[in-house]
Each structure stands twice: as C-alpha cells, then as structure tokens.
Amino acid sequence: MRIAFVSMYTEQRRADGATRRMRRVAEHLAARDHDVSVLCAKWWEGDVPAFEQHDVNYVAVTETPSATTFASKLPFALRRVDPDVIHATNSPPGQVTGAKAGARFLRVPVVVDWWAEREGDSRGACKRAARGAKRVVTPSQMVKTTVREYGAPEEAVRVVPESIDFDLVREADTDDRADILYSRHLDEHANVESFFLALAELRDRDWHAAVVGDGPERAEAEQTAADLRIDDRVDFLGELPPEEFVPIMKGAHVFAQTAAVEPFATDLLWALAAGCVGIVEYQAYSSAHELVVNAERGARVTSPQELADEITAAAGYSQETVNDAFASFDHDDVIRRYEDVYADAVEEYGFF
Template sequence: MRVAFVSMHTHHTRDTPGIRRRTRLIQLLSRTDHEVVVLCSRWWDGDHPTFEQDGISYRAVDGDFSTNRFVAKLPLAIRRADPDVVHMPNTPARHARAAKAVCRLLRVPLVVDWWAVDDGDSDNDCRRVASKADRIIAPSQTVETVVREYGAAESTISVIPEGLDFSVIESAPVNDEFDLVYSRRLDSHANAETFLLALAELRDRDWSAAIIGNGDAASDIERTARDLRIRDRVSFLGELGNQQRVAVLKGAHVFAQTAEQEPFATNLLWGLACGCVGIAEYQTDSAAHELIEEKSRLAATRGELVSTPQEFADEIVAAGSLEQRTIDPAYERYDYSSIVDRYLTCYRQAIDNYGLL
C-alpha cells in the first residue's frame, strides 16, 4: 500500500499535538512493508523537489508555505504521488477540501485525521470536510462527537487513540523522588493551577510533586506555586527525554490531569501505563475522562474524576491507601504496534469501500 500524507507543515517547521501524532504514524509506517510519501511545503535547503530523511520521502508541493499556492499545486502533487490512499489532517480545512476534489477525480480515498478545529477554519468548511471525507479518524469519543455534529456519518468514523511505546515503560528505571506528577505542554490550556491549589490544601501533609513540560505559561504556573507557598515542594523539571519522563512516572503514585483542552489525554495514558493513580478534573473540551470513567476505562485502571481543587485534594489522600505500582500491563494494548495496525485496517476499509462506489 502506498500512503500519501498531505500537510503543508511537518514537524520540521511546526510543533503541535496533531503534527506529533501524524509524525509518529509516518515513522511507524515507514518501518513496515508499506510505502510512505509526505507531500508538504519545502522545509529543506535548496530548490530540489524531493528530500529523503530517515527513510521517509518528502515531496515539495510549494516552497513558500502559502496556503493559496499549496492548494493550487496540490492536485498535481497528489497525481504524481500516485497513492492508494491519501491521509491528511482536518485543518486547514481548505487543504482537505482541495485534496478531496482531486481524490475524487483519481478515484483514491481520502482519510482525514481529525484532531481539533483551527481558529481559521469556518464552520462551513468543517462541515464540508466532515461530510465529504471517505473516512475520518478521531482520537477519542469526544472528538467523534464533534465530527458527527459537523455532519459526518457515524459509519465513516474510526476512533483510533494515541499510543505509547510499551517497551520504553518496561525498560525504563524508576525515579521515586516524587509522589505526584503533572506532565504536559505548559500553554494557555494547561490549567496546572488546579493541581497546585489541590496541593496547597495538603500543605500540612508529607508529599513531593513534579511538573514536567515547558511553554509560554510556565512562569505563571511557577509564580502560582510561590504565591501558594508550596514552591519549595514542587519541582519544575522542564522538558525531559522519554526515558527520564517515564522514570518519573513509574516512581510517582498519582498523575494529575487538569488541562482544559485534550482531544486525547496522551500524557495521562502514559501515567496510567506506568502504574499511576489518575486523577482528572472534568473539562468540557477534554477527553481525559474517557480513560478513567468506569464505563470506558480499562478494568485495572485506578483513577477518579473530580470537579474542584478540594475534590482533587481528597482523591490524592484517598490514593494513599492504594498500592504503589510501576507498570500496568493492561495498557500494552495501546502499544504503537497495535495502533498502526488499526490505521492500516482503516486504510484498507477506505480502499475497499471506494471500490464499491
């Protein structure tokens, strides 16, 4: 199977959760017997139209990162790639609409990986993408609901969650320096303040906490810890390598999930797989509850959903009665090998269904 990934930006030029998700998939597929080509704006030096890096072939649609030029040149780029299936993000929606037009002409299915709606996408564009894509992949039931509200048929949607490298969890050492941990990009949606307020309620108890990640909101979050007079007990670790981060998660007892926007709570997934008790604050635009609610969580999962800092503090105390774990083997089902198989199944369904039309 030949899969063409279409995206003006790659991880070389922009860092977003959706791009990281797509990059992992591209890397995983490139290690299989299937062929991968990435159609993007030229991010490499020189004006040569193709570039290969780490076994992945990149082809320049344009060299200016211009939406208008990218859309104008995309039909020819897809035709030259001669794919069996086209995979692209839902945003920018104009790109997906342009890709659908040429895919229809070439009789190639378009698979849209829907993560979140960009501010520049109109409701009308989103409705067209949702209703016209041959298959849509959502990372969670929460996002699936959003896509259906935009008009996608339930039969066209596949829910494929984020994954993890379970071998890293198995092999990583244990850093037991911290009892509680928060891990996420510290941006305007991080909402780590809820976690800190809960810790402040427990300042008379014995605990240590770590916040992993960096971002524009890092200094504000650290200031909040100082204002709450708990800064000396909260370590801000910044960005950590995979092994270091997993070591901290394996040593911690509680993983705190409070972010306001999470199409899929990837960091919470890693924390649960590392044996943590997951405590998540309910947020309207977060899918974190799907990992720890009774109706959807794995049987071995330990966690609770809360609504206030006081409830959060109460659940931290309650978690103290649970045994310490460094790994939860039930989460091996989220290993990247299983996730890539689910993508391939989705591609095959899209190709088979297209042949029936």
Template sequence: MRVAFVVMETSHHQDMDGRRRLERIAAQLAGRGHDVTVYCAQWWDGYEQTRERDGVTYRGVTVSPALTSFTVRLPVLLALDRPDVVHAAMSPPSAVVAAGVGGTLARAPLVAEWFGDTDLPATRTRRWAVRRPATIVTPSELVRTRIREAGADERDTRVIPEGVDTSLIRETEPGESADVVYARHLDADANVEELLLALAELRDRQWAATIIGDGPERAGYERQAADLRIDDRVTFAGELPRAERVARYRGAHTFVQTARREQFATELLWALACGCVGIVEYQADSSAHGLIETYERSFRVTDPEELAEAIVSAGEYERADVDESLDEYDHEAILERYLECYRDLQSEFGLL
C-alpha cells in the same frame, strides 16, 4: 501499500501535536515496508523537490505554504503517483477538497484526520471538506463530537487514540520517587493552580510533588506555590525528554490531570501505562475523563477539595511501575488500527 499523506504545513513549519502524530504514523508505516509520501509545502533549503526522512519521502508541492498553488497542483501529483490510500490533515479544508479530487483521479479512498488543535472556520469549504472523506479520524470522542458538529456524518468518523512506546517503558528504570506528578505545557490552560490548591489542603501530610513542563505561566505557578507555603515540596522539573518523563512516571505514585483543554491526554496515558494512579479533574474542553472511564486505578473529581481527597484515597492503591493492561495503546497496536481503517476503505471501494 502506497500511502500518500497530505499535510501542507508540517511540524517543520510549526510544531503541533496533530502534525507530529501524522508524521509519526507515516514513519511507522515506512518502517513496516510501506511506500509513504508526504505532500507538503517545502520545509527544507535548496531546490530539490523531495527530501527523505525516517524512510518517508517528503515532496514539496510548493516552495512555501501558498494555499492556492498547493491546491491546484496537488490533484495532478496524486493522480500521477496513484497511491492506494490518501490520508490528509483536516486543515486547511481546501487542501482536503483537493486531496479528494486527487484521490478520485487515482481511484484511492480519502482518509482525513483532525486532531482538534487547528481551527476549522465555518465556511462553505469546510462543509465540503468534512463531507468529502470516506472517513475522518480523531484522537478522542471529544474531538469526534466536534467534527460531527462541524457537519461530518457520524458513520464516517472513527476514533484512533494516541499511543505509547511500551518497550521504552519497560526498558527505562524508575526515576526519582514522587507522590504526585503533573506534566503539560504550562500555558493558560494548564490549570496547575487547582493542583496547588489541593496540595495546600494537605500541607499537614507527608508528600512530594513534581510538575513537568515549561511555558509562559511557569513563573506564576512557582509564585503561587511559594504563596501557599508548599514550594519546598513542589519541584518544577521543566521540560524533559520522553525517556526522562517515563522514568519520572515509573517512580511516581499518582498522576494528576487538571488542564482545561486536551484533545487527547497523552501524558496521562503515558503515566497510566507507567503504573501511576490517575486523577482527572473534569473539564468540558478536555478528553482526559474519557480515558479513565473504565480504568480501575483512577478517580474523577470536579474541584480542589475533591482533588485533595482523591490524592489521599489514591494511597490505598499499591505502587506500580508498569500496567500491562494498557498494552493496547502501544504504537504498534495503534498503527494496526490505521491499517485496518485503510483496508476497510479499500474493501468498500472494491480495491481489495
């Protein structure tokens, strides 16, 4: 299958979860033998129009993220390439409209994807963009609701969650033991203070906690731990590579999710797949609670007092270092859901 991705600004321009997700899917498709091209603004030095990476051809539509030039040139390039499917990032909306024109010329269905980590200003172009694709993919029901609120038809949306590498989990030895682990970029939405307050309520019990991640609020959280007199039992591990995070999760008993904003609770999913009990504090702008709705080894809470009680109750579950029931989230299984989406649309368009 020939798949054309349209991502004007890639993670090489600015690292964002949604962009990394599309680039990962593109690389996985190429690894399966599909012909994959990413149409983007050039992010490499030199005058070459294309660059190969992970089996994917990146084609520079423009030498920089110049929106007007990008949208003018894109339809012609797609028409000449004649892909079987066009898969476009939802931002900027005008690029989605241009991708739709190119898809029409190439007789290829248009899939749009919105991870929820980019703004979609309320403009006429956005209204066109959310109605142009044959389907819009989101990582969670939370983001799906928001794209519907922006004007998309519910029938033209579908949820495909993030995934994990189950092979990496099984190949990685459990690391340092911890009773509680937390992981996220430590910004204003991390909300680690709720976890620290809950742990302070349990200072008379025996426990050890690890907080993974770095960011502008780390120093403030470290001061709070010291003020609460629990800093001797809370380890701030900093930013860790994926393999090290997996080792920490496999060695931990409970993962706590308190962040105020999560389009998809990726670290929570990794931790659950590594056998952790999951505790999620409900937040209106976080999709994390949806991930554990039907998951047995989990608790949902609303404040630090309930969180402290849940940490104690989590001890009733035996320790585990893998959960095979979450193999449905393996990267290969998630890739199959994208391929199913493509085939469904090709069938609807009479192209199969």
C-alpha cells in the same frame, strides 16, 4: 501500500498535537515497509523539491505555508505521488478539499485524521472537510462528537487513539523523586493552577511533586507555586523525552490531569501505563476523562478540592510500575488499527 499524507504543516515547521501525531504515524508506517510520502509546505533548506527523513519522503507542494495556494496545487502533487490511499489532516480544512479533488482523478479514498481546529478554520470549511471522506479518524470520542456535528456520518468515523512505547514502560528503571506528577506543554490551556491549588490543600501532608513540560506559561506557573508557598516542594523539570520521563512516572504514585483543552491526553496515557493513579479534573474541551472512565486506578473530579481529596484517597492503592490494561495503546497495535482503516477504505471504494 502507497500512502500519501497531506499536511501543509509538519512538526519540523510547527510542532503541535496534530503534527506530532501525523509524523509519528507516518514514520511507524514507513517502518512497516509502506511507501509513505508527506505532501507539505517546504521546511528544509536547498532547492530540492523532496527530502527524505526516517524513511518518509517529504514532498514540497508550496515553498511557504499558504492554505489557498497549497489546496490549489495539491491535486497535481498527488498525481505525481500516485498513492493507494490519501491520509489528510483536518487543518487547514481547504487541504482536505484539495485532497478530495485529487482523489477523484486518481480513484482512491481519502482518510481524514481529525485532531482539532486551528485559528482561522471556518465552520463552513470544517463541514466540507468532514463530509464525503471515506473514513474520518479521531483520537477520542470527544473529537468524534465534534466531527459528527460537522456532518460526518456515524459509520465513517473511527476512533484511533494516540500511542506509546509500551516496551519502554516495561523496561525503564524507576525514579522515585516525586510522589505526584503533572505533565503537559505549559500553554494557556495547561490549567496547572488547579493542580497547585489541590496541592496547597495538602500542605500538612508529606509529599513531593514535579511538573514535566515547558512553554510560554511556565514562568507564571512557577510564580503561582511560589504564591501558594509550595514551590519548595514542587520541581519544574522542563521538557523531557520519554526515556527520561517514564522512569519518573514509574516512581510516582499519582498523576493529575487538569488541562482545559486536550483532544487526547497522551501524557496521562503514559502515566497510567506506568502504574500511576490517574486523577482527571473534568473539562468540557478535554477528552482525558475517557482514559479513566473504566480504569481501576483512576478517578474523575470537578474541582481542586475534589482533586485534593482523591490524591489523599490514592494512598489506598498499591504502588505499581506497569499497568497491562494499557498495553493495547502500544505503537504497533495502534498502527495496525490505521492499516485496518486504510484497507477498509480501499475495499469500500472499490465497490463504487
């Protein structure tokens, strides 16, 4: 199948949850012998209009990111690629409108992959992006609710979660340097202070914690740990690739999820698959609780005190290093769900 991804921003230029998801899906589809192109703002050096990386063909629609110019030029770029299906990310929403214009000429369906709105995405533009697509894919039920509020019909929306390398989880060694873990990009939504407040309630107990991740709020997080006088029992490990953080998750007993904003809690998923007891502090703009709602080794809390209580209660669970209940989140299984969405969209489009 010829698949054209539409995303003005790519991970090579702007790394966030949406661009990481798009790149991973594109590369896994290419590995399954699909013909995959990404129509984007140019991010590579030189005068060539296209650039191939990991079997994915990146096609420059514009030289630099400009939402208006990108949307206006997109239909012409799509005609040159001539895809069977168009996979457009939701932000900026104008690129979805441009993708739909190109799709009408090519007589192919548009699948919108909705992660989150970015600053500057107007509600009106988001409504236009959500409506009229053959399929809208979301990473969680929480994001699905948002898309439905923008006007996407129920029957058009499919939840396709983030994915992990479950073979890596099975095969990785175990590193028992920490009992309790937190892992996330340390930005303004990380809310790592809730984690530290819970740990401070447990000063009289024997534990060692680790924080995996880096970001603009790391220094403040380190200061908070020092202010609470727990910094000698918390290691800040920085950003780690899966090959390095999975062994640490397999060795830990508890993973705490406290972030205030999370379209999908990928680090929590890794930890649950690696046998951790997952404890989620409920947040209005986080979908993390969805991963533990029916999990045997999981709990939801609403405050640092409750988090501390559940960390204590987690001692009643056995130590495990693999949880097969999360095997369906493996990369191959999730990519097949994308392929099913494309096939359904193409088949349905053929009826009209």
